[in-house]
Amino acid sequence: MEMVTTAGLTRRFGKLTAVKPLTVDLPAGKVIGLVGPNGSGKSTLIRMLLGLMRPSAGDATVLGAPISAPQRYLGRVGALVENPAFVPGLSARANLMSLARLRGLPNTRVDAVLHTVGLTGRDREPVKRYSLGMKQRLGIAAALLPDPALLILDEPTNGLDPSGIVEIRSLLAQLGTAGRTVLVSSHLLSEIEAICEHLVVIRFGELLYSGPITGLLTSAGQHVDLRAEHDADTLRLVQTLQAQGWQVASNTDGEVRVSAGAQDAAPINRAAHAAGITLRSLSVARDSLEDVFLAMTGDTDQQLMAGRATEARQGAL
Template sequence: METVTAAGLTRRFGTLTAVQPLTLDLPAGKVIGLVGPNGSGKSTLIRMLMGLIRPSAGAATVLDEPISAPERYLGRVGALVENPAFVPGLSGRANLTSLARLRGLPNARVDAVLQTVGLTGRDREPVKRYSLGMKQRLGIAAALLPDPALLILDEPTNGLDPSGIVEIRSLLAQLATAGRTVLVSSHLLSEIEAICEHLVVIRFGELLYSGPITGLLSAAGQHVDLRAEHDADTDRLVQAIRAHGWQVTGSTAGAVRVSAGAQDAAPINRAAHAAGITLRELSVAQDSLEDVFLAMTGDTEQQLMAARATAAGRGAL
């Protein structure tokens, strides 16, 4: 069973194509990561699924209902889109109680969601005293009020400090065990890698991958990390490695990353030695999911800016 389906789903703003024709099927009962660099069309896609904006072309369904009739499914969808808005002078509990009454939900749901997001004991404090992480938790609690079959969270860790990010990650891991489908968008794969079973990767409106994380990991390779004894030799080390035909994929703060496997470790060491460079570090590691993701989407701001310029030139975001 699919929670979301899309066939040729497209959204244009004038001459700009924010979401290129997109076809995908998202399984039910899983935590799904919607990932891509900033400005890739993730929020635009979510707004179409929520019925907030209409597609320019194509079709999609949410919970087996067409997105052209959002009133048929929105009662079974919880969403946190952008920063949650609450009455600052009211307590977290009072804000949730008001929302529950507007939706005709029992007060028991307020108690349940407060416990789920870990705000029990802080729920009677005014929201103006909440940290940003607590406000995000309260926003997720509001999205959970109808006990939704589909929970959509758009950049839930955006703007949070490291401790707040850890809090929200922990909460998402907990929600993953509740049986509902959770769709989490982010531009940072590390936020959701540990809990997602399924990934959708988009880049400037174009679908790059949709499927299980294991499928994306099958594209992972190995790399060799090097560091010269003296940081001043880093540029010469890079030149020596490239001169022998290996690809250098990163060089920062004295560390050099080479796209190579374990069988290349000794030859790389010899190449450095032949160039008169002594290595103080050489290690072989398997590429992570984030390495694969960055290889697909671009791993530097310069690469992303160049790709954005190319996309804009052809009318795509």
Template sequence: MNVIRTAGLTRRFGGVTALEGLTLDLPRAGVIGLVGPNGSGKSTLIRILLGLVAPTSGSAEVLNEPISAPGRYLNRVGALVENPAFVPGLSARVNLMSLARLRGLPASRVEEVLQIVGLTGRDTEPVKRFSLGMKQRLGIAAALLPDPDLLILDEPTNGLDPSGIVEIRGLLADLARAGRTVIVSSHLLAEIETVCDFLVVIRFGHLVYSGPVTDLLARTEKRIEISAEHERDTSSLLALLSADGWQVEHTPEGRLSVIADERSGAELNRCAARGGITLTSMTPVRGSLEEIFLHMTGSSDQDLTADRAAAAERKAS
């Protein structure tokens, strides 16, 4: 079953097209990453799904209900969009109790979400004393109050230190294991690669990729990095491998990087041995999600600006 479906979803703001003809089918359960360069349309898509912005054309369903009737599904959706806002002088518990009363939810639900996000024991402290990571946890707790089937989080690790990122990563994985669908919009590709099962890549409002993260990573070039026992043998080893038909290049660390999968290790070792060279290390290296993303979307702001201008020019003509 799908948690979200869109068909030809388009949104224009004056002369700017934020989304154009977006068609998606997103699976239930697990963590779904939503990525793209700044201005790609991620936030616009989230706002449309939450009923905050109406599409210019096209249609969409959330939890099998049309976005034209958000009242049918929003009670089953939790969301954290931008920075969570709480009353600084009040405790985490009191802030959540106020939100629960506004939504007609039982007080027992506050206790449950505090436990889920790991704030039990800190819940009586005023929010103004919380670290950024704790405030993000509290924001997720607020989004979890209605016990949603779908949780939408916009940049949940933004501004966090490494330990805070690890905490939120673990929390997202726990939520997915509990059977929820979590959609995470983020610019931190390493985090998306670590925690997400499914990935959506948007560029200039157009869908670039939608599918399992593993399928996208399978497109990366497989390499083996090797080191000779003696540094003086590196150039000879490069010549030997090149003469044998391998594609080889130097790494910044002074090793050799060979385009090959891990099954080629024995053959590489034999090639080195024929030249009387002993290898001290042989490490399979997989390309990262970040490399694929940059290949899909552009490697710099200058590339993106040039591509956007070219796309606008083609559309105008």
């Protein structure tokens, strides 16, 4: 069974189309990454699925029910959208007990979700003492209270420090092994690459890819990474290889990347040697999933802003 289906789902804000006609199916029982640059319509899509925003056109179903009747499925959906809100002076347990009573859920669910998110033993402390990462875990606990068939998390690591990101990643990996369907949105693929089986990639509301991560990796290429022994030779190394016809890029750390495969490693080494440049290192690697993602969506904020500006101009015509 498909957990979510959309058919031409569209959302416009004036002349800007935040979600273009989107037709996609999300499978059950998997951790699904909804990824794309900031401003690509991920949160807008999630709000339509949760009945918080009406589509401009098209339709969708969640757990087999239409999004025009969210009351038919929201009882089986848990969601964390933006920063969770709790009463700061109350303990985590008291906050969750209040939410459980409001939803007519048994108190045993509070103990269960506190254990799941790893807050047992800290649950009687006031929420105002919690770190941001702990508050995010508490927000996920609140979303898990109804024991949902579908859990939707919108940018769960947004604003967290590195340790908080690691905490939430670990929790999401744990939730993924429990058999429920989890939809996680992010603008950084590295946050969810290790835990997601299925990816949906959108850019400015347009679907670029939907399917298993392994399917996206089939488009990955290879590259050769190398460094000159002396940093002063880096620019000359780049120029030498470009003159030989290779596509070359370098970063501020002195690493030089050549878009080439394993068969080109020896010729690259010989070209550097012929130019009088000794290499400190040379290695061949396959492009990562993040490399593929950035190639699809844009490498820099400037590229993304330019793309969005083009979209806005076209919408105004």
